[in-house]
Amino acid sequence: MLQRVKPLFSAFTSQSYPRTFFRSISIPYRKMAGVPSTYDAPVHIAVIGGTGIQSLPGFTLAATLDVDTPWGKPSSPISILHHPSPSTGNNVPVAFLSRHGLSHELAPHEVKNQANIAALRHIGVRTIIAFSAVGSLQEEVRPRDFVVPDQIIDRTKGIRPFTYFEKGMVGHVGFGDPFDTKLAEIVRKCGHSLEGEGVTLHDKGTIICMEGPQFSTRAESNMYRSWGGTVINMSALPEAKLAREAEIAYQMICMATDYDCWRGAEGEDVNVEMVMGHMKANADNARRFVGAVLNELSKEEHAQQVQGKHLENQTRFAGSMTKKEARGQETEKKLQWLFPGYFD
Numbered sequence: 194m195l196q197r198v199k200p201l202f203s204a205f206t207s208q209s210y211p212r213t214f215f216r217s218i219s220i221p222y223r224k225m226a227g228v229p230s231t232y233d234a235p236v237h238i239a240v241i242g243g244t245g246i247q248s249l250p251g252f253t254l255a256a257t258l259d260v261d262t263p264w265g266k267p268s269s270p271i272s273i274l275h276h277p278s279p280s281t282g283n284n285v286p287v288a289f290l291s292r293h294g295l296s297h298e299l300a301p302h303e304v305k306n307q308a309n310i311a312a313l314r315h316i317g318v319r320t321i322i323a324f325s326a327v328g329s330l331q332e333e334v335r336p337r338d339f340v341v342p343d344q345i346i347d348r349t350k351g352i353r354p355f356t357y358f359e360k361g362m363v364g365h366v367g368f369g370d371p372f373d374t375k376l377a378e379i380v381r382k383c384g385h386s387l388e389g390e391g392v393t394l395h396d397k398g399t400i401i402c403m404e405g406p407q408f409s410t411r412a413e414s415n416m417y418r419s420w421g422g423t424v425i426n427m428s429a430l431p432e433a434k435l436a437r438e439a440e441i442a443y444q445m446i447c448m449a450t451d452y453d454c455w456r457g458a459e460g461e462d463v464n465v466e467m468v469m470g471h472m473k474a475n476a477d478n479a480r481r482f483v484g485a486v487l488n489e490l491s492k493e494e495h496a497q498q499v500q501g502k503h504l505e506n507q508t509r510f511a512g513s514m515t516k517k518e519a520r521g522q523e524t525e526k527k528l529q530w531l532f533p534g535y536f537d
């Protein structure tokens with residue numbers, strides 16, 4: 194069923210994005226004449242690009258949405274890209290959002306996680322593929338290898354807003370498996386299909402999500418290894434937690450860019466040049482990986498999964514603990530925007 198998106202935005206959408214936006218950055222999309230600032234159908238799939246992936250080239254740009262949410266504006270405008278489904282030939286809309294902003298101006302602790310996830314849910318997104326540049330904590334995960342992680346250890350410091358349930362609305366969602374297990378299977382299958390073409394994939398792994406923005410000390414890096422950490426980044430949380438609260442199936446694809454600093458004399462410690470160098474050198478593989486996942490997700494057989502049917506209503510129950518009369522009204526209003534009808 195098609196749904197007009199524009200009226201939904203009206204309460205929180207400011208003016209359309211300035212035309213100069215496209216001149217200030219080089220987005221290699223095939224542009225449609227006069228890129229619209231609204232999109233008239235729900236968009237179920239999103240890609241969040243991280244370090245080194247500020248755009249997804251090769252797709253047709255169908256719209257650029259400047260969404261405003263009760264948690265503020267997202268890290269970047271949301272590009273709606275048309276992805277031609279290889280099975281049906283129909284265009285499947287995919288939302289793309291740049292985690293650190295269009296010019297990498299947001300540090301990990303400044304990323305607009307609440308607004309990002311809220312804006313994506315608001316336009317219909319129920320499946321997110323999130324990309325991240327990570328340090329490797331294990332010898333066998335070499336720079337440029339991909340990892341589809343299945344666990345996260347939280348080493349953020351509580352300074353990032355990490356929940357939609359606060360200030361008079363209490364909610365607790367399960368997070369035992371921080372990634373969506375079915376989505377993970379699809380992503381792994383796609384990654385393996387590219388193996389031998391320059392892609393090496395590790396099927397599992399524990400992400401240590403640290404606060405940053407400074408990299409770890411050697412003692413910390415060794416401690417994370419002793420904890421069983423596979424890779425380290427600064428972005429998995431609270432992104433994954435908020436996606437879970439928002440009933441969005443979420444899977445991160447990690448690309449190793451360095452060996453952090455645990456190898457000591459055996460190797461150079463991580464630095465930004467190293468991260469960006471590997472990211473740039475392997476960007477084609479990263480994009481091919483994402484493209485393969487989008488091809489697969491566009492298939493009719495995954496429609497229920499992509500629309501997050503298995504997650505529907507989880508948060509309605511998880512977030513209904515606080516009695517109506519005791520609720521913080523401001524939070525209640527925000528949550529009603531995010532989950533229309535859930536907390537009436």
Ligand SMILES: CSC[C@H]1O[C@H](OP(=O)(O)O)[C@H](O)[C@@H]1O
Nearest residue numbers: 243244301325326426427428468
């Ligand atoms: C530039 S190195 C540290 C930076 O890279 C990763 O970013 P992202 O996860 O968005 O790809 C890491 O999490 C840090 O934010």
Ligand SMILES: Nc1ncnc2[nH]cnc12
Nearest residue numbers: 326327328425426453463
């Ligand atoms: N060594 C590292 N530590 C944290 N985040 C990273 N992103 C890429 N490499 C990293």
